[in-house]
Amino acid sequence: SVTPVADSTDTVFAPSNIALCKYWGKRDAELNLPVNSSLSISLAHLGTKTRISVSDQDQVWLNGARLATGDKFARKVIAFIDLFRRDADHRVKVETENNIPTAAGLASSASGFAALMLAVDRFYGLNLEPQVLSAFARMGSGSASRSLYEGFVEWQMGIREDGMDSFALPLDSRWTELRIGLVKVSTGEKAVDSRSGMNRTVETAHLYQSWPLQAAADLERLHQAIAEQDFTRLGETSEQNALSMHATMIASWPPLLYWQPDSVAAMQAIWQARAEGVEVYFTMDAGPNLKLLFTADAEAEVKRRFPGLEVISPFG
Numbered sequence: 255s256v257t258p259v260a261d262s263t264d265t266v267f268a269p270s271n272i273a274l275c276k277y278w279g280k281r282d283a284e285l286n287l288p289v290n291s292s293l294s295i296s297l298a299h300l301g302t303k304t305r306i307s308v309s310d311q312d313q314v315w316l317n318g319a320r321l322a323t324g325d326k327f328a329r330k331v332i333a334f335i336d337l338f339r340r341d342a343d344h345r346v347k348v349e350t351e352n353n354i355p356t357a358a359g360l361a362s363s364a365s366g367f368a369a370l371m372l373a374v375d376r377f378y379g380l381n382l383e384p385q386v387l388s389a390f391a392r393m394g395s396g397s398a399s400r401s402l403y404e405g406f407v408e409w410q411m412g413i414r415e416d417g418m419d420s421f422a423l424p425l426d427s428r429w430t431e432l433r434i435g436l437v438k439v440s441t442g443e444k445a446v447d448s449r450s451g452m453n454r455t456v457e458t459a460h461l462y463q464s465w466p467l468q469a470a471a472d473l474e475r476l477h478q479a480i481a482e483q484d485f486t487r488l489g490e491t492s493e494q495n496a497l498s499m500h501a502t503m504i505a506s507w508p509p510l511l512y513w514q515p516d517s518v519a520a521m522q523a524i525w526q527a528r529a530e531g532v533e534v535y536f537t538m539d540a541g542p543n544l545k546l547l548f549t550a551d552a553e554a555e556v557k558r559r560f561p562g563l564e565v566i567s568p569f570g
């Protein structure tokens with residue numbers, strides 16, 4: 255068991271991230287070991303701030319409000335703390351805040367568990383290496399393994415059964431002109447969370463058999479695109495990867511379709527923009543919202559076509 259080295263940690267921060275080559279499917283559900291490696295971009299200042307302090311009872315606060323003890327997220331947070339404190343007799347207060355615009359419909363579990371891991375590391379004075387922090391954050395939520403770093407990040411699937419080689423590493427590349435746009439279709443709670451969604455896909459979609467090959471090929475193409483700063487290749491690969499993932503969801507039973515009519519309308523607007531010479535691509539996760547990929551020179555035109563678009567510069 256581990257005891258705190260301090261009454262409280264300073265507030266730590268981890269960025270949210272968007273995968274260009276998606277994590278979809280686990281080979282081990284308990285350890286969150288993925289079927290395939292994935293590659294993401296972190297969202298700079300958008301993410302989660304977390305602070306842990308000693309308390310007389312376990313409590314989890316999200317954006318200034320205390321969560322009920324039975325709340326799903328609160329239980330996951332406390333279960334994560336339990337990985338470290340085990341049978342130690344102290345209780346904790348975990349305060350976490352997302353500055354991700356809730357309107358953007360971005361997942362917060364990636365930055366949430368990455369920030370929690372950083373806070374745990376400080377609180378218990380563990381001083382773990384980045385790769386170990388990433389592997390542990392992965393156990394909270396797979397995509398959290400990638401939120402330990404800024405910029406482009408690759409989560410290497412690993413081959414070990416204990417998962418200690420399944421962690422993320424930053425790529426040594428910057429791409430200052432790159433922009434990400436958030437298209438909000440809906441912010442409602444989704445009916446099927448990504449954890450159950452990916453399990454259903456693995457268990458019921460024959461089409462899923464082709465996914466590991468698609469992901470491996472896309473990862474290779476993305477590395478090339480990033481090395482050569484080839485935006486067309488980056489955009490095409492990311493969009494095809496996202497649509498391939500969604501194809502496996504649709505081929506599940508019961509079928510899993512996260513799209514809404516407005517999601518499809520936005521896709522068609524993007525394809526129309528490309529037909530008119532505007533280089534913009536999209537990616538989508540387990541939800542109805544689109545994330546646009548473009549470069550600084552197309553920003554004005556993309557904003558004109560998508561009024562109210564929230565634009566992020568991942569490299570500042």
Ligand code: 2P0
Nearest residue numbers: 273276277395396397448449539540
């Ligand atoms: C990704 N997603 O690579 C993929 C694309 C959603 C679609 O990682 O079960 O919340 O906690 O490991 O990390 C969302 O899944 O799932 C996700 P768990 P997680 O971003």
